[in-house]
Amino acid sequence: MDLAYTPEEQAFREEVRAWLNQYLDPALASKVREDQRLSRDDIQGWAKVLGKKGWLAYGWPQAFGGPGWGAVQKHVFAEELARAGAPAIVPFGPVMVAPVIMAFGTPEQQKRFLPGIASGEVWWSQGYSEPGSGSDLASVKTRAERVGDHYIVNGQKTWTTLGQHGDWMFNLVRTSNEGKPQTGISFLLLDMKSPGVTVRPIKLLDGECEVNEVFFDNVKVPADQLIGEENKGWTYAKHLLAHERTNIADVNRSKRELERLKRIAKQEGVWEDQRFRDQIALLEVDVVALEMLVLRVLSAEKSGKNSLDIAGLLKIKGSEIQQRYTELMMLAAGPYSLPFIEEAMVAGWQGDFPGGEVANAPLASRYFNMRKTTIYGGSNEVQRNIVAQTLLG
DSSP: OOSSSHHHHHHHHHHHHHHHHHHHHHHHHHHHHTTTOOOHHHHHHHHHHHHHHHOOOTOOOOTSOOOOHHHHHHHHHHHHHHHOOOOOOOOOIIIIHHHHHHSOHHHHHHHHHHHHHHHHOOOEEEEOOOOSSSSOOGGGOOOEETTTEEEEEEEEEEEOOTGGGGEEEEEEEOOOOSGGGGGGEEEEEEEEEEETTEEEEEOTSSSOEEEEEEEEEEEEEEEEGGETTOOOOHHHHHHHHHHHHHHHHHHHHHHHHHHHHHHHHHHTTTTTTHHHHHHHHHHHHHHHHHHHHHHHHHHHHHHOOOOGGHHHHHHHHHHHHHHHHHHHHHHEEEEEEEEOOOOHHHHTTOOOOOOOOOOOOOOEEEEEEHHGGTTTTOOOOHHHHHHHHHHHH
């Protein structure tokens, strides 16, 4: 395994860095670095900037309108985005459903859906989890019944991230109850503006409506929006989940947040506490180890080997690291991480409280929010079983 970057890869890094210096709004980057709430316009506006450059679809082959980058280039690009403080790319369109459409969609579906994803014009949501189907995704009950040239969809999805902004949703639906649960699932693309679709935001402790419930009441979906074959959706879902779990690892953001943790520790006077600094050192060891694992995956991809069989392992470690750095940031700021006024945060101002830094105000809410990382995308307990079965037999 060669972990050294070639001169060409280093030149590519400089190209990306120079472009980000020119086109990434410093005010937007500051909001990202300080965990201030991002609006829909913040997120999609940046997606459109990337789309205009042709980089929102950074993982796509040239045949489908992407830049055709190799695994190392994709990693370097994601690393530079995180370093610069760019808003995270909402993955549901370009990272998750697009590879499924490329691999299993018809040429007509590819022509219809991929350009809007690549440009950032169309916001996609994920319709996987249901009230009784989380890690046990094969138990989905949302029903799609074929009637002529349409499917009639009834049911409910939940924890739909940023679903209130969604234009389209890729949906796992049950089209058969025969055989194993996995064999009766289909993969359907659904216009969220269709009659009968109701999105109900779920307000979290910090006042954020990051997740949603989505209800389907006799929603008509044209049959030509079925991906692949009916009752074969589980195969397509697994293909997508491998991309999702690799994305969740997000080692580049962890590297950026590790440096932020060090700054907070020095600013709040706990850097000289040897025990606290030991905790930072332990975290840094884990971050470096995760990066080495990611580079190992990239090396395998560069050699033409399948690397997605350890996607669950990346998800497990990456999510645990995210929880740990948010915890240490909150502990470093102590009581100054507690003040939180939702309206003030939206306005970018947190008030005047003795000894507190404005940037510390979101730390407690961020800590609580990140408790989710070991649950979504398949809980870590389930992922450990999958990794054991895949790698150990």
